[in-house]
Amino acid sequence: MAAQLPDIITLEAKEMDLYTNPLEPFWETFSKRKPNFKITENCKRGYVAGWAIKDNQLILTQIKGKHYARSLFFGDKLVELSMKKLFPKSKSNYILANWYSGKLRIPAGPMTQYEHYNYNSRFEKEIIITVNKGNVIKMVTLDYTQQKLVVNLR
Incomplete structure (x- = not known):
């Protein structure tokens, strides 16, 4: 695919x-x-x-x-x-989107690894948003270059 x-x-x-x-x-x-x-x-x-x-x-x-x-x-x-x-x-x-509960994955920064399958490519950073019944619970930024997790307070 x-x-x-x-x-x-x-x-x-x-x-x-x-x-x-x-x-x-x-x-x-x-x-x-x-x-x-x-x-x-x-x-x-x-x-x-x-x-x-x-x-x-x-x-x-x-x-x-x-x-x-x-x-x-x-x-x-x-x-x-x-x-x-x-x-x-x-x-x-x-x-x-009150039907949705789960994590949203948003790539950020330059691509570091291309995968020719679904959404498997990797990026310098990723923003992960946790959602419960359409409500944002938490947002974090994973910085793979710094090996750091940044919690974004909303």
């Missing part, structure tokens, strides 16, 4: 790669049927989601991906998935 396109997260006004896919547990948590996304070699999940940390909460801000939708007369049709289609009852432009 090829290296995968990561999701994107905005952290302290900076857009960064996100080497975790917090939208994946959504389908199971809410017993939703995952759309039949058009997959590619470098994006097996078929979409790229945009995220942000806002007021110590993990927020889904966008989703980009195409999926096959049933058409009565023309068979499956490839259409763009939107936030409105995914969350039709929401009146907001973003969604609190």
Whole structure:
């Protein structure tokens, strides 16, 4: 499997790669049927989601991906998935990721080792954010060059 396109997260006004896919547990948590996304070699999940940390909460801000939708007369049709289609009852432009609990891995600094598989490449630093039901619990920066752990108080 090829290296995968990561999701994107905005952290302290900076857009960064996100080497975790917090939208994946959504389908199971809410017993939703995952759309039949058009997959590619470098994006097996078929979409790229945009995220942000806002007021110590993990927020889904966008989703980009195409999926096959049933058409009565023309068979499956490839259409763009939107936030409105995914969350039709929401009146907001973003969604609190209250289904997600786990760690977010954000690479920072130059790449030190490339791996042509999933998200296995290594970087000088990594930011690890612990999330519980959409709420940020802890954020730490692992600095592999200094062999140091920095706890970011929020």
